[in-house]
Amino acid sequence: MLIGVFLLLSMLTCSILTIGDEICIGQIVNSNAAWMAAQCTKIGCEVIKHVTVSDNENEIISELENLRTYSDFILITGGLGPTHDDITKKVLCSYFHDELIWHRPTLEWLEEFAHIRNRVLTDRNRQQALLPSKCSVLTNKNGTAPGMLFTDGGSNFVSMPGVPREMMYIMENHVLPLIEKIITENGYETNKYRTILTIGIAESDLADLIGDETLFLNENTSLAFLPSYKGVRLRIGVHNVHVNEADKLLDSIESYLYLKAGKYFFGKNDESIESVTVRLLKEQGATVSVAESCTGGKIGAAFTEIAGSSIYFIGGVLAYSNDVKVQELSVNAQDIEKYGAVSEQVARSMSEGVRKKLSTTYALSATGTAGPGGGTEEKPVGTVWISLATPKETITKRFIFGNDRTANRERTVGAAFDMLYRYLRSEEK
Amino acid sequence: MLIGVFLLLSMLTCSILTIGDEICIGQIVNSNAAWMAAQCTKIGCEVIKHVTVSDNENEIISELENLRTYSDFILITGGLGPTHDDITKKVLCSYFHDELIWHRPTLEWLEEFAHIRNRVLTDRNRQQALLPSKCSVLTNKNGTAPGMLFTDGGSNFVSMPGVPREMMYIMENHVLPLIEKIITENGYETNKYRTILTIGIAESDLADLIGDETLFLNENTSLAFLPSYKGVRLRIGVHNVHVNEADKLLDSIESYLYLKAGKYFFGKNDESIESVTVRLLKEQGATVSVAESCTGGKIGAAFTEIAGSSIYFIGGVLAYSNDVKVQELSVNAQDIEKYGAVSEQVARSMSEGVRKKLSTTYALSATGTAGPGGGTEEKPVGTVWISLATPKETITKRFIFGNDRTANRERTVGAAFDMLYRYLRSEEK
Numbered sequence: 135m136l137i138g139v140f141l142l143l144s145m146l147t148c149s150i151l152t153i154g155d156e157i158c159i160g161q162i163v164n165s166n167a168a169w170m171a172a173q174c175t176k177i178g179c180e181v182i183k184h185v186t187v188s189d190n191e192n193e194i195i196s197e198l199e200n201l202r203t204y205s206d207f208i209l210i211t212g213g214l215g216p217t218h219d220d221i222t223k224k225v226l227c228s229y230f231h232d233e234l235i236w237h238r239p240t241l242e243w244l245e246e247f248a249h250i251r252n253r254v255l256t257d258r259n260r261q262q263a264l265l266p267s268k269c270s271v272l273t274n275k276n277g278t279a280p281g282m283l284f285t286d287g288g289s290n291f292v293s294m295p296g297v298p299r300e301m302m303y304i305m306e307n308h309v310l311p312l313i314e315k316i317i318t319e320n321g322y323e324t325n326k327y328r329t330i331l332t333i334g335i336a337e338s339d340l341a342d343l344i345g346d347e348t349l350f351l352n353e354n355t356s357l358a359f360l361p362s363y364k365g366v367r368l369r370i371g372v373h374n375v376h377v378n379e380a381d382k383l384l385d386s387i388e389s390y391l392y393l394k395a396g397k398y399f400f401g402k403n404d405e406s407i408e409s410v411t412v413r414l415l416k417e418q419g420a421t422v423s424v425a426e427s428c429t430g431g432k433i434g435a436a437f438t439e440i441a442g443s444s445i446y447f448i449g450g451v452l453a454y455s456n457d458v459k460v461q462e463l464s465v466n467a468q469d470i471e472k473y474g475a476v477s478e479q480v481a482r483s484m485s486e487g488v489r490k491k492l493s494t495t496y497a498l499s500a501t502g503t504a505g506p507g508g509g510t511e512e513k514p515v516g517t518v519w520i521s522l523a524t525p526k527e528t529i530t531k532r533f534i535f536g537n538d539r540t541a542n543r544e545r546t547v548g549a550a551f552d553m554l555y556r557y558l559r560s561e562e563k
Numbered sequence: 564m565l566i567g568v569f570l571l572l573s574m575l576t577c578s579i580l581t582i583g584d585e586i587c588i589g590q591i592v593n594s595n596a597a598w599m600a601a602q603c604t605k606i607g608c609e610v611i612k613h614v615t616v617s618d619n620e621n622e623i624i625s626e627l628e629n630l631r632t633y634s635d636f637i638l639i640t641g642g643l644g645p646t647h648d649d650i651t652k653k654v655l656c657s658y659f660h661d662e663l664i665w666h667r668p669t670l671e672w673l674e675e676f677a678h679i680r681n682r683v684l685t686d687r688n689r690q691q692a693l694l695p696s697k698c699s700v701l702t703n704k705n706g707t708a709p710g711m712l713f714t715d716g717g718s719n720f721v722s723m724p725g726v727p728r729e730m731m732y733i734m735e736n737h738v739l740p741l742i743e744k745i746i747t748e749n750g751y752e753t754n755k756y757r758t759i760l761t762i763g764i765a766e767s768d769l770a771d772l773i774g775d776e777t778l779f780l781n782e783n784t785s786l787a788f789l790p791s792y793k794g795v796r797l798r799i800g801v802h803n804v805h806v807n808e809a810d811k812l813l814d815s816i817e818s819y820l821y822l823k824a825g826k827y828f829f830g831k832n833d834e835s836i837e838s839v840t841v842r843l844l845k846e847q848g849a850t851v852s853v854a855e856s857c858t859g860g861k862i863g864a865a866f867t868e869i870a871g872s873s874i875y876f877i878g879g880v881l882a883y884s885n886d887v888k889v890q891e892l893s894v895n896a897q898d899i900e901k902y903g904a905v906s907e908q909v910a911r912s913m914s915e916g917v918r919k920k921l922s923t924t925y926a927l928s929a930t931g932t933a934g935p936g937g938g939t940e941e942k943p944v945g946t947v948w949i950s951l952a953t954p955k956e957t958i959t960k961r962f963i964f965g966n967d968r969t970a971n972r973e974r975t976v977g978a979a980f981d982m983l984y985r986y987l988r989s990e991e992k
Binding site: 163170356358361371433442492506514537539543 | 596
């Protein structure tokens, strides 16, 4: 039947159905759906839709009816636990007019699983081996509920537990290999994506810089702008092309974008401004310290979030009060009086002060008005001075962000890393 | 028309439609949907379904057709940016047979927004003020794309930007108040939830303390245990009751739980261990400083995340390297050699050292092995010493968390605030 589907569709398609009250009412973020979608996209399977419904038989069945009309694979998670509110197995059984039978290999696995954990196999858990007769059972070595694959009328329905590591096991060992096999054997076309990371430029300015998209995009290629506090990501995509052409097409679009806006690029795909900055620090055998006012520790926290940071991150001073700025960082009290704590002079003294104090190659400082209060006519909320002290010079810049405190602090961290990153890159031989 | 809906439904219902390729292909986890669902659930609006589709006109329209059949509110996010791939406004316009007109208040806001940031208002951004004539415009003080409310055939369609803080502004200032008003005025039945925050006790111990749930729950009430890095939250719920009954029922369950486990309670709903600790610091006119090793600034960042923190947070020392511990916090180098940097002695010297240096009422310090590397037989990964220096004494405790670096750092912040919170509460007259 998949051949039949192939004749109608140029790409293999899937939809993701998440079943569970806890997701529906927002108690849990649906990270399973994102993970499954990313895996399917990576192997060239087009994700059409994500749907979340509660543990309700009618809603589940009407979704199955709907999703099967345009999905080769319907990936279902949740509702396979041993408790009363887990109804997925029962619902699938009635949907496919099937009956539950004892599945010996699963029963043996349950006994082994209980034995490994020195537990007795309860009747409640033994029920996990009662499975629909028409499904292919997908083993789950990370838990007690196996996956179930039903193939019906050209659509493949896969039911998996909602526990992430159990769902991942079944996806990686059964579902993804099957999808890849079908794509290659039937010569489906594919979609492929690449994300280029930029920083230091606003979304609309970047769009203006890149200009008329008809000059480099066609009906098989796409460009999306994904803004964040730490720069705008450019996601280029190629669609419905043969798998061998995908990378060549992505390369050509990337080259074009580089010509237009390359100076704002800093990485690709899963990289971050923190990870690329730290990589350069390590390569150059450099160390760094921080002097933080408005960020209160967020820059240091970002450096140390990465494992192994003790190689390059020495420490810092949280100079939230002006007294600490003067006492610990040798900021000139007259400067604070004359120019204010949020000023070029103070930011510069902070970075130079902590660099000297902790004897590091580089030092970053930030002083600003994060908000919501504290803004003035000439220094509105969102005004931040960031300074980078280096062996050769000290660079200090003013930024004016928005009126959201959390966002302003996040943006300050991003801008500070951006300043250090650009300097380190310029130092590369 | 909502009255008509009221006659058919016992509860006001909503569905969440997320528009965006980046969510559909799994590049971004859909945390917006979880946040919106949690907010709607909290005020008694039943969330029926979450759906995610790509930036595709036909898919968006067929979902609108589907969701409106059982949703009083359809909450739409995404696709409102200034760039070409943002098609939501255009799609809604054609779906409601509407036309775009210039909306003067939005245009004025865009000019103000650009002015505050010393930017010129580009034509591209000016387009954000071109809005459908039939919608009510929902102001967005956190960005340039306003929300849009269309009411059609008894359903309310709300379109919001996908940027979390912009969506949250529109939800909190326009959508949630409107939904609450409708629920109260029409006397819908409701579900209502209240979350009681506990810290310092494990989930299973808390469950044992509370005991047999049949003694205080019935078919219209529920209790859920939600463990987190910063304590276990108790979520009590009442279901399908008249809006006037809900709070009385919640109060009675809360009182019962307080009798059983009150000494572990520290707050409710949106409070956090950080917010209640800071409230006590302010009430007592006390100040605090930090000395951080393994957390690298996260404790200071948590104190300063709260607006107005300059009243009580003075500053701190990020003592990541041992040299900084000795040089800046007067930690005894022999202690580091003898007991290691992750030790009671070093944690104690760090908190006492920074308290003396910055002359604060209290000081918190943390030194530990966040992982993944660096563990030993006697000090496994996840071992953290936290110390609280006070005017009267210094309290130092050892914690053994897990293997996950990020989780260990989060837990350390929670445990540090818990120590300070308990001490401050014990000091209350």
